[in-house]
Amino acid sequence: MTMLTPPLKWAGGKRWLIPHLTPIWQSYSHMRLVEPFCGGLGVALSLNPKRALLNDINPHLINLYRWMQRGVDAVDLSPEDNNHATFYAKRDQFNMAIAENRANTPESAVLFYYLNRTCYNGLCRFNRKGLFNVPFGAYKHIPYLTKHGFDQYKPLFERWEFACGDFASLNIGDDDFLYIDPPYDVPFTSYAKEDFSWDDQRRLVAWLADYANPMVVSNQATARIIDLYQHAGFEITLLSAPRRISNNGDRTPAQEMLAYKNVCITSADRHHPHLS
Ligand SMILES: C[S@@+](CC[C@H](N)C(=O)[O-])C[C@H]1O[C@@H](n2cnc3c(N)ncnc32)[C@H](O)[C@@H]1O
Numbered sequence: 001m002t003m004l005t006p007p008l009k010w011a012g013g014k015r016w017l018i019p020h021l022t023p024i025w026q027s028y029s030h031m032r033l034v035e036p037f038c039g040g041l042g043v044a045l046s047l048n049p050k051r052a053l054l055n056d057i058n059p060h061l062i063n064l065y066r067w068m069q070r071g072v073d074a075v076d077l078s079p080e081d082n083n084h085a086t087f088y089a090k091r092d093q094f095n096m097a098i099a100e101n102r103a104n105t106p107e108s109a110v111l112f113y114y115l116n117r118t119c120y121n122g123l124c125r126f127n128r129k130g131l132f133n134v135p136f137g138a139y140k141h142i143p144y145l146t147k148h149g150f151d152q153y154k155p156l157f158e159r160w161e162f163a164c165g166d167f168a169s170l171n172i173g174d175d176d177f178l179y180i181d182p183p184y185d186v187p188f189t190s191y192a193k194e195d196f197s198w199d200d201q202r203r204l205v206a207w208l209a210d211y212a213n214p215m216v217v218s219n220q221a222t223a224r225i226i227d228l229y230q231h232a233g234f235e236i237t238l239l240s241a242p243r244r245i246s247n248n249g250d251r252t253p254a255q256e257m258l259a260y261k262n263v264c265i266t267s268a269d270r271h272h273p274h275l276s
Contacts, residue, residue: 003045003046003048004045004152004153004156005045006041006042007040007041007064007068007113007145007149007150007153008040008061008116008122009040009117009121009122010039010040010042010061010116010122011039011121011122011123011124012039012181012184013039013042014042014181014218015043016241016242017218017256017258018043018046018047020258021043021046021047021179021216022046024216024260024263024264024265025047025177027263027264028214028263029047029049029050031051031175031176031177032049032051032052032053032173032175032176033047033049033051033176033177034054034176034177034178034179035052035053035054035055035179035180036055036167036170036180036182037055037056037167037180037181037182037183038054038055038056038162039061039181041054041065043179043181044160045156047179049160050159051159051160052160052161053161053163053170053176054160054161054163055162055163055164055165055170056164057164057165057166057167058124059103059104059164060103060108060109060124061112061124062162062163062164063103063104063112064109064112064113065162066162067106067109067110068109068150068153068154068157069154069157069160069162071150071151071154072106072109072110072150073106073147074105074106074107074109074110075110075145075146075147075150076110077110077113077114077144077146078144079141079142079144081114081118082118082141082142084136084138087115087118087119087136088136090111090114090115090118091115091119091132093111094108094111094112094115094132095132097111098130098131098132099131113145114144117144118136118137118139118142119135119137120135120136120137120138121137122137167180167182167204168207172211174213176213177213178208178211178214178215179215180204180208180215180217180218181217181218181219182200182201182217182219183195183196184220185201185219185220185222185224185225186220187222187224201219201228202228205228205229205232208261212262213262214261214262214263215260215262215263216258216259216260216263217229217257217258217260218256218257218258219256219259220241220254220255220256220257221238221255221257225257226257229257229259232261233261234260234261235259235260235261235265236257236258236259236260237257237258237259237265238255238256238257239255239256239257239258241254241255241256
């Protein structure tokens with residue numbers, strides 16, 4: 001089976017971690033993969049589990065995956081749709097569906113896919129009224145999925161379960177392997193509204209403490225995140241994340257943390273953190 005690429009552009013995609021995750025997953029691939037923060041499916045599509053429970057709090061994302069699982073007939077995209085006027089018309093259509101409480105249809109799923117691929121940087125931002133407000137991305141060429149393109153995912157998605165909600169609402173069973181990729185810990189920011197606060201980071205670690213399942217967590221390797229996971233009994237590895245442009249334009253590579261619990265790690269290049 002050829003490996004499918006993620007259908008969306010999604011912030012925080014972890015396909016680059018696959019060489020580190022695959023050797024661990026190989027020992028547990030008979031288990032169900034559970035991702036409480038599945039995002040763009042960068043990890044699930046690469047690990048290709050037979051069974052998976054994939055959850056995210058974003059309802060539009062999960063609506064799209066569920067329609068891809070059922071089969072989407074509403075695909076009507078062509079390269080000509082990549083223009084300013086069509087983008088804003090489709091954004092209005094999507095926002096009208098949100099305002100009228102009908103954003104769970106196949107039409108809205110395809111609109112969300114179009115907006116994600118066509119908007120600036122694949123961002124997913126909503127205003128105070130809950131309406132999508134990311135501007136046009138002005139990309140030269142966008143290879144939109146056709147009907148056939150959507151259908152390729154169907155056999156795989158039929159084997160997986162999609163859930164939408166806060167991570168803590170998931171029911172974890174004994175046969176579950178957890179890969180946990182929450183939004184990055186971003187200390188020292190002056191953002192008025194944090195999507196995933198420090199309290200949420202701590203709530204997540206407290207929730208994980210209830211389970212004896214094999215689990216791997218990734219996050220930005222801030223001192224307080226490393227401290228939090230070390231105190232919770234996780235084994236820590238540090239990695240250099242690919243360069244990414246942060247909000248202040250800083251291009252220095254970020255350090256990524258992988259935290260493990262109840263797993264056997266055979267990797268030779270394990271780096272232990274030295275914290276001052
Ligand atoms: C770093 S991204 C995951 C990226 C994913 N691993 C990939 O490779 O594409 C984090 C995700 O967590 C989701 N999220 C934020 N808060 C959440 C919560 N309380 N419960 C579940 N998901 C949440 C966001 O919508 C986002 O998709």
